[in-house]
Amino acid sequence: MALAANRLGVDIGGTFTDVVLETPSGTHSTKVLTTYAAPEDAIVEGLHQVCAKAGLAPSAIGQIIHGTTLATNALIERRGAKTALVTTKGFRDVIEMRTESRFEQYDLDLTLPAPLLPRNRRYVVDERVDATGAVLAPLDMDEVEALAETLRAGAYESVAIGLLHAYVNDAHEKAIAAVLRRALPGVSLSLSSEVSPQMREYERFNTTIANAYIKPLMASYLGRLRARFAAEGVACPVFLMHSGGGIISLETAAEFPVRLVESGPAGGAVFAANIAARHGLDKVLSFDMGGTTAKICLIRNQTPKTARVFEVARSYRFKKGSGMPISIPVIDMVEIGAGGGSLAHVDVMRQIRVGPESAGSEPGPACYGRGGTRPAVTDADLVLGKLDPDNFAGGSIALHPDRSEAALADVLGGPLDMDTMEAAYGLAEVVDENMANAARVHAVENGEDLSQYTMIAFGGAAPLHAARLCEKLGIDRCLVPIGAGVGSAIGFLRAPFAFEANRTMLTRLSRFDAAAVAALFAEMGAEATAFVRSCDADAPILAEHKVYMRYRGQGWEIPVPLSPQDAKAPDAAHILALFEREYETIFGRSVEGLEAEITVFSVNAATPSQTVKPSRAVSASRPAEPAGTRALFDAARGAVGEAAVCARDAFAPGTFVDGPALVTENETTVVVPGSRRAVALADGSIDIVTKEA
Structure with missing residues (x-):
């Protein structure tokens, strides 16, 4: 098509x-x-x-x-449908027991997040399938019929069906679903064997419940x-x-x-990958900062890194392990509560904290004049001179600097004995350091050195903060592309039709069955292709194959990309060599004497990506003609100075401006600190680079 x-x-x-x-x-x-x-x-x-x-x-x-x-x-707000869980007898409390890990090891008052469904909405059936798919205890259909009547009496809108080891044998789940469809017409059903057919019942049950919980609403x-x-x-x-x-x-x-669940951030990563391809960049740090959150993603070889589990609704300072695990294919990124609307406060240690609570659009930051009284990141940006109060969002929203100043003085300045400018500087530095630290941790977890990366910044708030993040992270180059303020929406228009199928089939390489693996890849490829064909019946479809592997005895696995030939004619020795190469990249060395195994197989079917026209090289050849100047606080220097103000649509290719400067447009503003130079490229991107000494 x-x-x-x-x-x-x-x-x-x-x-x-x-x-x-x-x-x-x-x-x-x-x-x-x-x-x-x-x-x-x-x-x-x-x-x-x-x-x-x-x-x-x-x-x-x-x-x-x-x-x-x-x-x-x-x-996050727990306002989904009235939902029930049907699970195997003895596993009713899996979603409450979690994995028994502590995301804050030394906090004696640690409170675990409540499960999405209370115990009285979780029901059991007496059945059992083992990890090989063999039936140990058959399903009692009379018990299922009785359960259907119980669910009818409970007036449930949606039911999640998650049985032990259903990812390898889904017969019991499908039998229960058949009874419930007949007995409860109009009630939404979600089967774990369809939603997330993967091992680890805690993640699988949570994912199925989440799907059921939001299915009627969506x-x-x-x-x-x-x-x-x-x-x-x-x-x-x-x-x-x-x-x-x-x-x-x-x-x-x-x-x-x-x-x-992560559709918006995923669009942003696709947008950044498209820009990376246009400029021939193989190592990119995607930085997407909007009104509520900031998202950071590593993009290697113009492809965003992906994962198959992530967390939503983290309840404890956005710490890993404090949220709800969702086991679906997802672009791997770190997301923190640091957006333009993120609210600041002073904690018991007399330190400035920012987020995760956000003012959103209702009432919004104090400067919106819509009833907000607490300072947000946007309020600090306004006081520091990064924003023009008369031309925010193309002039559609008038900002009120006096209300920002009042909120900063009341919430931060008074308790900490700071003037308004100092309070704004403190707020901005805290949020920038939070984002920089998140990027550092994400890079270390993936074995990457950010000093070799180029940042691509987009989202309404990212260009305001990107150059300062580069200073903190030791990154020499940052691109702010055309349309940065609406980058995720543009990314949607660059994305292919795609669907990824995952299956668990625990496979030791010493017992590798090449025919069974090839058959599994073929079956998953047909499933993923069918979903893509429902969107586009005529386009060619490409398939990407992947296995998730670990050494026996390890708790988690790493992704190992395979070629189409590897999927058609899999070879255990070749797959082991690929695994060891990926393992060494992440951890520095492989492990001698341990057997490797595959836990999850993956096939992603997609239409070809849109052809990207490379951007021609442009050098800084002539200085910009500023439309005026504005007072701007430069965090690296800790002082206010005069900054040149340039309109982006007048910033022709080859035009440059040395910081401190501001490049303005309707949807965002690019802040160029004193340590950087901004150059307009041929495709309209702004290239922010470190000034030569």
């Missing part, structure tokens, strides 16, 4: 909804405040704005790609959205971005909404 002439990308964030319209004559974008009660209202408002800019009727749009935080917010939202588009005269196909960096159909999204 050829790309439609007019395509719309929509990203619903915690503060702003970004809308991008791509047409043959150009790209048009806007940011509108997210409407929490009815997210589709903000989408339609943004739709009308970009269509007006392009001079098009909404009916002229040929394709819509959408990403949303609705699924994530429902899990089905309702997607139905309303489709009807609202129809009412606006938009009759084109609507697709959804999923957490793994691909696009799926509306129907697949409604069936597996848990795959949408």
Whole structure:
């Protein structure tokens, strides 16, 4: 299927909804405040704005790609459907027992997050399958019929079915589902063998419950959205971005909404990978900072790093282990509560803390004048001179510096005996150091040296903070691409149609069955391809194969990419060599004398990525002509100075400006500190590099 002439990308964030319209004559974008009660209202408002800019009727749009935080917010706020879990007798409390790990080892008052479902909504059936798929105790169908009546009496809207070892033998789950579909028409069902057919029951049960919990909500939202588009005269196909960096159909999204949990950040990573390909960069740190969170992702060889488990709704300072594990294909990134709306406070140690609580769009930071009284990162940025109060979001939102100053003085300045500028500086430095530290930890965990990387910054708030992060991380180069303020929405328009299938089949290399492995890859490839064909019946489909491996006795595994030939004719010795190479890359050495094993097999089917036109090289050849100057606080120097202000649309290729400077546009502002120079490149990107000594 050829790309439609007019395509719309929509990203619903915690503060702003970004809308991008791509047409043959150009790209048009806007940011509108997210409407929490009815997210589709903000989408339609943004739709009308970009269509007006392009001079098009909404009916002229040929394709819509959408990403949303609705699924994530429902899990965080615990406002999903009334849901029940059906599981194997003896495993009712798996989601409450967790893994018994402590994410804060020395905290004697540690409080574990409550499970998504209380115990009285978890039901058991007397059945048992072992790890090989053999039935140890058959399913009693009379017991299932009785359970159906119990669930009917409980008035449940959705049911999650998660049985022990169902990833290797799903017969009992399917038998239960057949009874419940007949006895409980209209009740939504989620089977662990379909949602997440992988080992480790805690993660698998949690993922299935999360899917069931948000399934009715997402089905309702997607139905309303489709009807609202129809009412606006938009009759084109609507697709959804999923957490793994691909696009799926509306129907697949409604069936597996848990795959949408990280859809917005995934779009940002795809956007950064596209920019990396355009500039021939093989080592990129993607930095996406919006109104609520900041996301950091490593991109190697123009491909975002992926994982198959991540956490949502972390409850303890965004610490790993304090959230709800979701076992689905996802772009691997670290996400912290550091966005423009993140709120600051003084803790009991008299230290400034920022996030994870956010002002969002309602009421928003104090400077929005919508009732917020606590200082947010945006308030600090405004006081430090990074933002123009009269031209924020293209002038659509008037900012009030006096309210920012009052909030900073009341919450931070008074308790810490600081003036307003010092309080703003302290807030900004804390949030920048939080993000820099998250990037350092993420890089170390992946065996990477960030000094060899180029940062690509996007999202409404990232260009305000990116250069300071580069100073902290020792990164010499940062690119701020065209459309940075709405980068995730643009990323949706660059993503392929894709679906990843995962299966657990515990396979020791000493007992490797090449025929069984090849058959499994073929079966998974057919499944993943069928999902992609539901979006695009004609496009060629490429398959990426991967296994997750470990040494026997280890608790977790690492991904090992395979070639198509490896999947068709798998060889144990070759796969072992690939595993040892990946293991040495991450940990520095392999382990002698230990047997390796495969735990999970993966096939990702996708349409080919869009062809990327390389950007031609441009050198700094002429200084910019600033439109004026503005007082700007330079954190590295700890002082206020005059900064040149340049309009981005007047920043022609080869034009440069030395910091301190500000490059302004409707959706964001690029802050260039005194240590850096900004150069306009041929594709419109701003290249921020360290000044020569």
